[in-house]
């Protein structure tokens with residue numbers, strides 16, 4: 717159960733988010749979601765997953781289990797991107813080998829801790845944007 721304070725904060729942040737979109741075209745608004753997701757990815761994920769998300773980050777060689785190619789998630793899943801499974805993994809709600817220990821620090825916890833800090837979107841929005849970003853970089 718989310719506390720009502722959290723919901724209020726989320727609603728507030730969403731209002732700001734929507735406010736910044738007023739006057740923007742649909743394409744610009746969608747572009748903002750993509751750009752945010754890309755920025756989050758570059759800030760938090762490239763160390764292991766690589767700038768192009770294929771698993772070539774400089775830390776990857778140090779990992780016991782190297783990360784798989786994140787642009788081939790759809791390919792490994794019969795051509796369909798499992799959006800909510802990936803969302804749960806990034807949110808820290810679905811454990812994946814390497815995401816529970818040092819191997820992949822719990823970014824979700826950090827994102828939750830940053831909630832309410834000016835300049836930070838609610839964690840579920842950030843996870844949503846990251847998931848959307850990964851969906852958009854899937855190879856066919």
Ligand code: HEC
Pocket residue numbers: 756757760761762763764765775779781782783784785786789802805806812813814815818819820821823846
């Ligand atoms: C410290 C290294 C590290 C960092 C940083 C990291 N990951 Fe991972 N990630 C891993 C490892 C290791 C795996 C598991 C390897 C495997 O089984 O494919 C993994 C797996 C995943 C998977 C599941 C892939 C699949 O095919 O099931 C997703 C999705 C993912 N990471 C997203 C992210 C996102 C988004 C970020 C940034 C918020 C991130 N990771 C940051 C190491 C890392």
